[in-house]
Structure formats: C-alpha cells, structure tokens
Amino acid sequence: MNTQTPQSWEARADAHSFYGFTDxxxxxxxxxxxxTHGKGPYVYDVHGREYLDGNSGLWNMVAGFDHKGLTEAxxxxxxxxxxxxxxxxxxxxxxxxxxxKLIEVSPFNRGKVFYTNSGSEANxxxxxxxxxxxxxxxxxxxxxxxxxxxxxxxxxxxxxxxTGKPYNSxxxxxxxxxxxxxxxxxxxxxxxxxSEAQFTKRMAKELEDTIKKEGxxxxxxxFAEPVMGAGGVIPPSKGYFQxxxxxxxxxxxxxxxxxxxTGFGRTGETWGCETYDFVPDAIIxxxxxxxxxxxxxxxxxxxxxxxxxxxxxxxxxxFPHGFTASGHPVGCAIALKAIDVVLNEGLLxxxxxxxxxxxxxxxxxxxxKNIGEWRGKGLMGALEAVKDKDTKTPFDGSLSVSERIANAxxxxxxxxxxxxxxxxxxxxxxxTPAHMDEMFSKLDSALDKVFAEVG
Ligand SMILES: *Cc1c(COP(=O)(O)O)cnc(C)c1O
Numbered sequence: 001m002n003t004q005t006p007q008s009w010e011a012r013a014d015a016h017s018f019y020g021f022t023d024x025x026x027x028x029x030x031x032x033x034x035x036t037h038g039k040g041p042y043v044y045d046v047h048g049r050e051y052l053d054g055n056s057g058l059w060n061m062v063a064g065f066d067h068k069g070l071t072e073a074x075x076x077x078x079x080x081x082x083x084x085x086x087x088x089x090x091x092x093x094x095x096x097x098x099x100x101k102l103i104e105v106s107p108f109n110r111g112k113v114f115y116t117n118s119g120s121e122a123n124x125x126x127x128x129x130x131x132x133x134x135x136x137x138x139x140x141x142x143x144x145x146x147x148x149x150x151x152x153x154x155x156x157x158x159x160x161x162x163t164g165k166p167y168n169s170x171x172x173x174x175x176x177x178x179x180x181x182x183x184x185x186x187x188x189x190x191x192x193x194x195s196e197a198q199f200t201k202r203m204a205k206e207l208e209d210t211i212k213k214e215g216x217x218x219x220x221x222x223f224a225e226p227v228m229g230a231g232g233v234i235p236p237s238k239g240y241f242q243x244x245x246x247x248x249x250x251x252x253x254x255x256x257x258x259x260x261x262t263g264f265g266r267t268g269e270t271w272g273c274e275t276y277d278f279v280p281d282a283i284i285x286x287x288x289x290x291x292x293x294x295x296x297x298x299x300x301x302x303x304x305x306x307x308x309x310x311x312x313x314x315x316x317x318x319f320p321h322g323f324t325a326s327g328h329p330v331g332c333a334i335a336l337k338a339i340d341v342v343l344n345e346g347l348l349x350x351x352x353x354x355x356x357x358x359x360x361x362x363x364x365x366x367x368x369k370n371i372g373e374w375r376g377k378g379l380m381g382a383l384e385a386v387k388d389k390d391t392k393t394p395f396d397g398s399l400s401v402s403e404r405i406a407n408a409x410x411x412x413x414x415x416x417x418x419x420x421x422x423x424x425x426x427x428x429x430x431x432t433p434a435h436m437d438e439m440f441s442k443l444d445s446a447l448d449k450v451f452a453e454v455g
Pocket of ligand 1: 117118119120121123152153154155225229230258259260261286287
C-alpha cells in the first residue's frame with residue numbers, strides 16, 4: 001500500500017515529475033520507487049530497500065551500477081575536456097577514437113559513424129540519411145520505411161512511426177509511409193498445422209508482396225531488431241533473416257539492423273546480426289554502447305551506404321544534420337571504456353557462461369501451468385503468462401497479470417518489467433550464478449503468488 005505523506009519522496013515525485021511509460025494506477029496505489037544509488041546489479045531506494053535489477057536499468061546498465069573503470073573514465077574526461085560538438089570540421093580526439101573502434105568491432109570491413117544522444121535519434125538520423133541519399137541519387141520518391149508489428153524503434157515522431165505498437169495511435173501516428181509487416185513470432189502467430197519453416201516462408205512472401213504492392217521504387221529502407229526487445233523479447237522465426245535479406249537485395253532496399261538492445265553482447269555475440277548470421281547495411285546502436293553511463297546513440301554505416309552518403313553530401317557540400325552533443329567527448333570516452341569492458345574484460349564471456357543457467361531458470365519457470373512459453377536469446381528473455389496453456393489463451397486484460405507479477409517481484413526485492421502479458425528479464429552482464437539463483441527464486445515466488453490469485 002502507498003502510505004506516503006505529503007513530504008515523502010513518493011509524493012514529491014508525483015507533485016512535479018511527469019511520468020512517461022508508467023502505469024499511473026500502479027503508481028497511485030504503490031508510490032514511485034525513488035532510487036538513490038546502485039551496487040553491482042542492485043539498486044537501493046530512499047528507504048534503504050535493496051532490489052536486484054533483473055532488467056539492468058532499461059537493458060543498458062550491463063556493467064552494473066558502480067563500475068569503477070567507467071566512472072573513472074568519465075571523471076578523467078570531465079577533467080580533461082568536458083564537452084564539445086562535432087560540427088564545422090571540429091571534433092574531439094575521443095570521438096575520432098570511438099569511430100575507429102566502432103568500425104573495428106563492427107561486422108563491416110570499413111564504414112563511418114554518426115553520433116546522436118539516443119536510440120530514437122539514431123533511427124531518425126538513419127531515416128534522414130536514406131531520404132537524403134535516395135533523393136541525391138535521383139529517386140526522391142523512395143521514402144517509405146518498412147518495419148514490423150511489435151518492433152520498437154523509439155519515441156521521436158519518426159522512430160515512433162517505425163515502432164509497431166498500438167499505443168502510438170494516441171498521437172495520430174504512424175505518419176504516412178511507415179509500413180508495418182507481420183511480427184515473426186511463430187508461437188503466437190503461426191497458423192494451425194503450419195511448420196516454423198512454412199511460417200518463415202509466409203513472412204518472406206508478405207515482405208515481397210508488400211514491396212510489389214507499394215512499388216519498390218517508393219521504399220527507402222527496412223529496419224529490424226535482430227531480437228525484438230520492447231515488443232516482448234521476440235526472437236525471429238528460424239531462418240527469418242536468411243529468407244528476407246535476398247528479397248531486400250533484389251529490390252535494392254537497405255536492411256538496417258536496430259541493435260540498440262542486441263548490440264554489445266546481449267545475445268552472446270558482439271552483435272545480434274552475428275548471432276543470426278547476417279550482415280546488414282547499417283547498424284543502429286545505443287543503450288549498451290556506454291553501458292548506460294551516458295546518453296548516446298550511433299549510426300554505423302557499412303561500406304555501400306558510407307560511399308553513397310559521402311557522395312550525396314559532397315554534392316551539396318554538407319550533410320545538414322547533427323545534434324549539439326553529437327560525439328560528446330565524455331560520452332565517447334565512456335563508450336570506448338564500455339566497449340573494452342564488455343569485449344575484453346570478461347563481460348561478453350560471462351554472458352556466454354551464464355546463458356545456459358538463464359535458459360535453465362526460464363525453462364523451469366515455464367513448466368508452470370500459467371506460463372505459455374519462454375523465449376529469448378543470450379541474456380534477454382520473456383515468460384508469457386496465459387490463462388490456458390494448450391489454447392494459448394491470454395488472461396483477461398483487466399486482471400493486469402504481468403503488472404501484478406512485476407509488483408509481486410518488487411515486494412520480493414526484484415525488479416522486472418511487465419510487457420503485454422509477459423514478464424521480461426534482461427540481467428546485467430556482471431551477474432554471478434548466485435545472482436541468477438536469487439533472481440529466479442524471487443520470480444518463482446512472485447509467479448506462484450499471482451497465479452494463485454488469478455489462475
Ligand atoms: C530503446 C530502443 C530504442 C530507443 O532508444 P532511446 O534511447 O530510448 O531513444 C530504439 N530501438 C530499440 C531496439 C530500443 O530498444
């Protein structure tokens with residue numbers, strides 16, 4: 001129960017902070033959790049309560065909440081050169097080094113990087129780049145953007161139009177020309193008697209039919225997360241990217257991998273596209289890029305798009321786009337350190353080591369009669385609550401099952417996130433097997449409690 005007084009942190013949060021992506025009835029009932037600090041994968045609230053954060057912040061705090069190497073890199077750069085832009089032929093040495101590093105660790109043998117402050121802005125930037133280059137190449141009508149239902153690409157006007165979630169209708173979005181294909185979630189959308197291979201084929205056929213119907217000469221690009229994250233942790237059906245990439249190539253449509261969540265280790269490889277064995281034309285990065293220690297996004301262009309954009313920009317003598325803090329030296333210094341920490345200081349190795357434990361824990365919870373499936377890849381996973389396992393029938397929406405589960409977890413000192421009727425786990429890469437046990441045993445108790453109430 002929410003026992004806040006007018007002077008409490010909870011009431012003060014309500015009074016002057018406007019909440020985004022927050023279930024207002026839950027906050028009214030329980031109060032906002034106001035946090036003061038973190039330690040390893042734990043965070044602490046103003047009352048001294050400890051929570052194991054099963055979502056590593058918002059997928060991004062992969063090195064934990066007090067990584068000394070990262071805070072030291074930040075402090076050193078603040079002391080040396082605390083801010084600069086990347087306009088007018090100037091940029092910081094850190095920015096130069098980060099671009100070199102990003103291309104080095106990318107799947108591209110050469111390419112270029114453009115910086116933003118967020119994943120949404122990186123997707124917006126990529127769309128502007130595509131519009132810019134197609135127009136420069138004499139195809140200004142190539143403006144339509146293809147994405148998928150349940151894809152999440154951000155919240156700015158363009159990236160929200162790319163996002164395939166119904167809640168954006170309250171803003172009158174998507175804008176015209178943003179087309180959402182079917183979500184390649186076999187368990188939920190496979191038809192009676194349809195094999196996974198047939199399902200993948202159907203997804204590919206839908207893509208080709210859509211391209212033909214819209215006219216390939218009107219399509220600027222296709223964006224996809226290797227594993228859908230905020231749409232509910234949905235790995236693609238088997239062979240999905242192998243089925244769609246040749247179609248995109250045939251119609252000369254760039255494939256952009258939105259790796260804001262999957263980039264830098266989440267799926268067990270540096271990039272999600274490596275896990276799913278395809279090379280995109282460009283990569284969108286954010287979140288783990290700085291291990292959550294600085295707001296930053298980046299567009300990584302592969303060789304073909306690099307050359308074409310370079311040519312388009314040279315034609316009018318500039319690419320008229322950029323953010324005041326694009327390539328911020330402190331953000332770049334932190335990202336350089338974060339990449340080193342993830343790739344070279346054992347975090348990616350730990351993801352691989354923990355993955356079997358994670359899968360085991362998820363599979364065990366998925367035996368419950370009200371869990372329809374568990375799905376995921378590497379250290380990202382979701383458990384889908386269902387009223388009836390055999391028919392995959394969801395609970396009545398008014399029961400708010402996943403919110404109840406998340407709230408019961410909070411009561412047990414575990415943070416995890418409700419998404420539709422699923423509960424999402426995406427732990428930090430620094431977790432130990434003991435942290436894993438703690439996470440699953442707390443979630444186990446929370447599930448039992450809620451299913452006893454509603455099941
Ligand atoms: C979080 C996310 C974004 C948006 O990033 P912001 O920094 O919140 O703007 C875009 N794409 C994907 C796949 C994401 O998970």
